[in-house]
Amino acid sequence: MPGTHATGSPTLRLPGMSSYKWIATATITMLATGVAAADIVPFADAEVIIPEGDWQIHAEDDMMQLAPEQGGGLLELYSLAKTPAADKVALTKLLTASKKDLDEVVLTRITAKYEQHGLKGIAFRGTAQTHGKPVAFTAVGLDGLKGHAVLAIAYTRPDDGDSKVIGVVPTLRRATKH
Secondary structure, eight states: OOOEOOOOOOEEEOTSOOOOOOSSEEEEEEEEEEEEEEEEETTTTEEEEEEEEEEEEEEETTEEEEETTTTTTTEEEEEEESSOOHHHHHHHHHHHHHHHHEEEEEEEEEEEEETTTEEEEEEEEEEEETTTTEEEEEEEEEEETTTTTEEEEEEEEEOOOTTTHHHHHHGGGEEEOO
């Protein structure tokens, strides 16, 4: 049900989730080609660092997707009113509501008190099915970003523990001034 975020921005409440804060109303798709060195990608008062290479970046409302052009996974960033609860049922609902083709979610690890780059939140990982194929996911949700939180979820093949996408999750931090 639509509502209003504390900042006055429109929000959308989905079952089992905190309100999403709408960041923009436009859809932006771009290709970051030939990143010669690590590159900083800003999102909702936060940022991640992507390794060199060609990346597809798609931003829409309160969500951004980043994927290496050669494949190997998908990183989704969400702006939330607050970090989700470290609860298996709530996190499963959040995952399936944010990614409609995801099912058979199994959370294998939840860290309720997690800290990354001075921001506090949660971390979790597990496995699921998407379009009948197995995927693994690694995620962190961090609070303390000007009244909201950011959730980063990396999806990869279960056997791809060295994925470029998984390596981006630990880079999520408060945006630096450039």
